[in-house]
Amino acid sequence: MAPTPSPFPGTQFVTGKTIALELTSALPPRRMLFSVIMTWVAFALSFIALLPLFSILVTILMEGLPTLTWSVFTHIPAPVGMEGVPDGFANAILGTITMVAIASAISIPIGLFTAIFLCEFSQGSAIANVTRFIVQVLSGVPSIVVGVFAYALIVLNTGGFSAIAGSFALAFVMLPIIVLTTEEALKLVPVNQRLASSGLGATRFQTTFRVVVMGALPAITTGVLLAVARASGETAPLVFTALFSQNWAQGLKEPTASLSVLIYNYASSPFVQQNKMAWTASVVLVVLVLIASVLSRLATRRRLNLR
Secondary structure (H helix, E strand, O other): OOEEOOOOOOOOOHHHHHHHHHHHOOHHHHHHHHHHHHHHHHHHHHHHHHHHHHHHHHHHHHHHHHHHHHHOOOOOOOOOOOOOOOOOOOOOOOOHHHHHHHHHHHHHHHHHHHHHHHHHHHHOOHHHHHHHHHHHHHHOOOOHHHHHHHHHHHHHHHHHHHHHHHHHHHHHHHHHHHHHHEEEEOOOOOHHHHHHHHHHOOOOHHHHHHHHHHHOOHHHHHHHHHHHHHHHOOOOOHHHOOOOOOOOOOOOOOOOOHHHHHHHHHHHOHHHHHHHHHHHHHHHHHHHHHHHHHHHHHHHHHHHHHH
């Protein structure tokens, strides 16, 4: 169908039938070939990007699963060289969950409200720019420096290594990740949704927390999970704060075992059995992070479906 001639030289009207004809007609051979080639290039590059992840997971599973027994989850580390004694690292699993939970309880509320303040209530202000700059600088601070800072602030003042000091250090590691990812997630919510909510009579508080935050909740959850995963695998801050213990923790003010420090200690150990347990601890740590990710996804999806 020929397009409708336009009264302006060099232009033509585009009618609905013309657009439909363009969309339903086959692509020229050159464009079709280019599309197929670029699709395969994108697929190949995606596979290359995922290859290191698959390699790490396969190696961890192959090395760690043979020594994964039920005693791992119920017993503390056995003394080196003793046979017939159940060997496990249940104290390290409990210590990791405890410290990450406390760190999450500290950093998630602070991080979320900081990001909401930066994105929704202080756009372009000097205090927002200074706060964002500080958070970005904090995100680049090496974790071992955070550990030294927590050691000087908590350990030296309380007189000993503890789970509280470890949680404080992990909270510092998690905080910038939560703030930056949450702010970017909030920016992705279309402005039209904010305007529509305000047009329906909602207050700014209602628009922010019932429209903007809920719209960005999946992306916010992803950012929080990244922070939890990062904190679960941190070793350097815990070496300076929570240290390690071969026994069950007697309280939050005592040295506490963690999976990351156990993996570090056992991987560098001269004993083969401890090297194998380091791989097993890696499997448990990856599974814990995976379980937290799945549970958060399910909770977020259910919350969005109920809206």
